Amino acid sequence: MRIALGCDHGGFPLKQRVIAVVQGAGHEIVDCGTDSNCSVDYPDFARKVGETILARQADRGILVCGSGVGISVAANKIPGIRAGVCHDIYSAHQGVEHDDMNVLCLGARIIGEEVAAELVRAFVNAKFTNEERHVRRLNKLLEIEHDALAGKFAQR
Numbered sequence: 308m309r310i311a312l313g314c315d316h317g318g319f320p321l322k323q324r325v326i327a328v329v330q331g332a333g334h335e336i337v338d339c340g341t342d343s344n345c346s347v348d349y350p351d352f353a354r355k356v357g358e359t360i361l362a363r364q365a366d367r368g369i370l371v372c373g374s375g376v377g378i379s380v381a382a383n384k385i386p387g388i389r390a391g392v393c394h395d396i397y398s399a400h401q402g403v404e405h406d407d408m409n410v411l412c413l414g415a416r417i418i419g420e421e422v423a424a425e426l427v428r429a430f431v432n433a434k435f436t437n438e439e440r441h442v443r444r445l446n447k448l449l450e451i452e453h454d455a456l457a458g459k460f461a462q463r
């Protein structure tokens with residue numbers, strides 16, 4: 308698989324370890340920045356990773372910020388992206404198996420390198436089950452996305 312990787316300055320401390328784990332598991336990294344500790348804005352990197360996946364230049368993504376929260380909220384604004392903050396192993400694989408999560412979000416200020424490494428392995432090794440109930444729920448999720456794009460929700 309090709310994995311698009313993006314982070315802000317808050318996530319940068321985990322970047323090299325994430326790259327090593329993805330490559331060590333036999334996958335390819337598509338580097339979407341950032342490249343230093345200099346302060347940047349996490350929505351820019353969520354956008355880059357989302358665009359890379361939608362352009363089919365990557366199969367899945369990993370996003371890292373300080374908490375994992377901001378960058379996951381940003382990524383989930385992009386239709387077709389299903390991002391989740393997962394700081395436990397069960398969620399990191401179950402999110403793919405049941406929810407077809409295509410972006411794993413991590414908080415570098417919350418977890419250390421070893422936990423991050425296990426989460427990344429769990430995520431890249433997981434596959435959507437295609438079981439009927441999960442496909443049904445995924446279709447309902449896509450319906451919400453479709454209705455939002457069609458302007459069916461009240462604005463606030």
Ligand code: RB5
Nearest residue numbers: 317372373374376377378
């Ligand atoms: C950056 O200081 C920090 O706010 C960001 O990395 C992230 O934690 C936001 O959710």
